[in-house]
Amino acid sequence: MPTPLPFRASESLHGLSAVVTGGSRGLGLLIADELTDRGCRVTLVARDAAELGRAEELLRQRHPEGSVRTAVTDVRDRKALADLFHRTAADRGGVDVVVANAGIIQVAPAETVGTSGFDDAMGAIFQGALNTSLEALPYLRQSRAGGRLALIGSVGGLLAVPHLLPYSCAKAAVGALAEGLYAEAARDGVSVTAVHPGLMRTGSHLHAVFGGDRRREFAWFSALAGTPLLSMDARRAADRIVTAVQRRRVRLVLTPAARVADKAHGLAPALTARISHATTALLPTAEGEPELRPGIDVEPATPRTLGERLRSVGSALNDRAARAYNERHRTAAERHQA
Template sequence: MRIPKRLLLAATVGATLARRALTPPYDLSGKVALVTGGSRGLGLALAQELLTRGARVTLMARTEADLDRAQASLNAPGRVSVVAGDVTQAADLDRAVAETVRAHGRLDVLVNNAGIIQVGPLANTTEADFRQSLEVNALAPLRLVRAALPHLRGGGRVVIVSSLGGKVAVPHLAPYSVSKFAAAGLGQALRAELAREGVTVTTVLPGLMRTGSPRNAPIKGQQAREYTLFATLDNLPGLTLDAHEAARRIVTALVRGDAEATIGAPAWLLSTAQALAPQLTADLLALGSRLLPGPGRTTQAVAGREVETALTRANPLKSAAEAEFNQKPAGQSGGEAGA
């Protein structure tokens, strides 16, 4: 007997709503979260949201100065600690776990947010770019979960920040998309296998967010054109989501214990189109790729801040996000090459 698709859809929606109604929310009050990439951008917004809901947090990032500014901006004495380290180094991950437990006495939540996004055409990317993206975006979360597992057993929570790019491979973001597909797969695998340990894993797939991050992204190809397009799209109202709202939705998914959450209406629409009409979506993405800047003359990358233009400097949403989410030191102009 063939079951109508509408009945299957209704049953699926009903089961999802029933699960949410019957599953008690995870109480973050008094819990301790370790947030990677926590010194700026989405990581900083997630730390603020976790604090708002009663958690204590440890921020992990590579640069001590960025961490110090982030800790000061959160203005939560005694509830925020920081640890400098590189998520691609196993020893640094072990140290971050140990420092979190030392500072707060426990570890309940991992937020694997640290990431790298490289922008440019495939012709200008190298195998090293793909390997770097995989190390940061997919393998680092795996290593951190394994390092923290003894503390998470019996009720811990894990968030894997993947991306819309982990469902739909976006042109000129090939290394990023490949690594985010891997991160989404990692989240699914961990969700199934860690359930027996009492650990709940949530994979989130955000679309574009106004975090101010383009200025620190490696840019390849026709660098000024690539950056201008990327920085402009990343700050368009309607297409992009405010970082605070994205953080609120991500933490809500964590609290509900969702297996997967797509963040933002444009991200949901594109991922749904990919699922329902993959051939049409592929054709449209191929067409869109033809409209993007062509390859450049070198495989070398520059940070977005090094190829600012009058148009990108004049974008008020971009400037506001950069300032709010610690993307540049106070007083630094858009064209300077500071960290």
Template sequence: MRLPKRLLLAAGVAALAGRRAFVPRYDLQGKHVLLTGGSRGLGLALGRELAGRGARLTLVARTERDLRLAAEDLRGRGAEVQIIAADVTDPGAGQHILDAAQSFGDVDVLLHCAGLIQSGPLANMTEQDFRDVMEIHAFAPLRLVRTLLPQLSRRQGRVLLVTSIGGKVAVPHLVPYSMSKFAAVGLGQGLRSELAAHGVTVTTVCPGLMRTGSPRQATVKGQYEQEYALFATIDNLPVISLDAATAAQRITDALVRGDAEVMVGGPALMARYVQAFAPQLTADVMALTNRFLPGPGESDQPRLGAEVETPITRNNPLKRTAEEDLNE
């Protein structure tokens, strides 16, 4: 008797789901994790979480001073850490990083957390802004994966890309950021399917707002003080944002499980489903929201959030905790 096609399809889906349920969790003990953007913020929180699970860490960031501070913090927690000062947007950085990381042996896990946030009206964003953020969020991890693939394949390793809910729902005043994060999500999905043949598991995580101290390191445009004040306040609201340690734990859990894609935080999950099931409503809400945001400024020059703080934003109790200030 021939089974109906729908029944065969359902049986196949059930078989895949069952196989996924019995995939062994990835043991991080002794694994060599190359972590970009690991000198502060979410990257440092991830370093702490990974070290707590027994991983050996190679931290990569642009500023050696920040890396040394992060390494000191992690070694104080018993972690085995080495640092590499490099700009991951440099096309030649991949081989330099690979060579410098060899004192810990082959890389088992590539975790790309390096990022850039630019907040401001589209009218003040230049084409270079879009190119800069695409380099760090999309092209940098692509080049690193290609460089490290022989090692990752030998080790049956893993790749984790930290993207954003901004890669699922485009947000006004974060257009370059959202474009690059959409690209990063697509990259993660494509790598997942292609690298499976090499024995490499790829996970894409899309966090929502997190209390990591990032607004001070973000660049702002337009009406600088108003733009920063709004961004810094929303980014640190306790109801809709996660603290860095909790976000790092959930991201690492996704890596260990080998998930394909994970929303981190309830608001991020809700935004994803609202966008999927009601795209017109989501677009209308975003358009309405944009009307209440600060307007364009006269200059297109970016400024760091830390440079445009006022006494009010500097002393905002919602903005950050002393723990989240570390290595800013």
């Protein structure tokens, strides 16, 4: 029987080499910021070179003495990830901490998203987490500090969320992967932490993609994501995630609402399914545009309907987070001109 990994409260992350995928904006950027604050030498990974450049600049402004580097890499490409970890280990003297955070969010009825949308979600979220984990584990086993791996799931992976089904399916697979890897990697001194955040104010509504009745889908999603009683300050979430990784926690569920939903689904799954069915009546129908468009293009310049006006009030904090965490880097007009 493998022995559990020992927990040492004084265990420090200072000087360790950390890799964060999906690290150019939102939660990934904040996790990288928190790791840098605790003395890690951080490598930011994302697909967009321009976003990575802005993220690196933000971190260097906050941590002039910190050590930050970037790597343009698509986590769906296992060969590219193999090269990334090989270069990082050579440049940084190893890899000690890995946070698999990359992913996409599609907001639309399942029939609007279609099978290709589910394939995209599984590729970016689950396959990305799997590729990252398998390529990182050999290096984490060699870590003198004892490697740490964190997989960012979601409360949406603990129970199915209507109009977010591709995301829920992929995040559920990530949760299963994290639990299985924890059991298998512990004997080699590597801890694996499954993180399941609830709603957070990261500004991700601008990079989520919307289909069907796009404006109404955008309105409900962005309003809920920015409501203080339901959502969590993203910087506080990043602090708790990094602390959980540092302390080698097995599982972390963030936000009181997410913990209640997790326990309710575990105790009474049929009841939670009925409640989910009831709430679906409040969501838009599948009628509308099949093409998925990013929130930054869908966001109305001037709220017209009551729902859009309520959204503009409910998501004010989320809009502020978008500006702070590298989510709102171009206006919709600029995107169309690019």
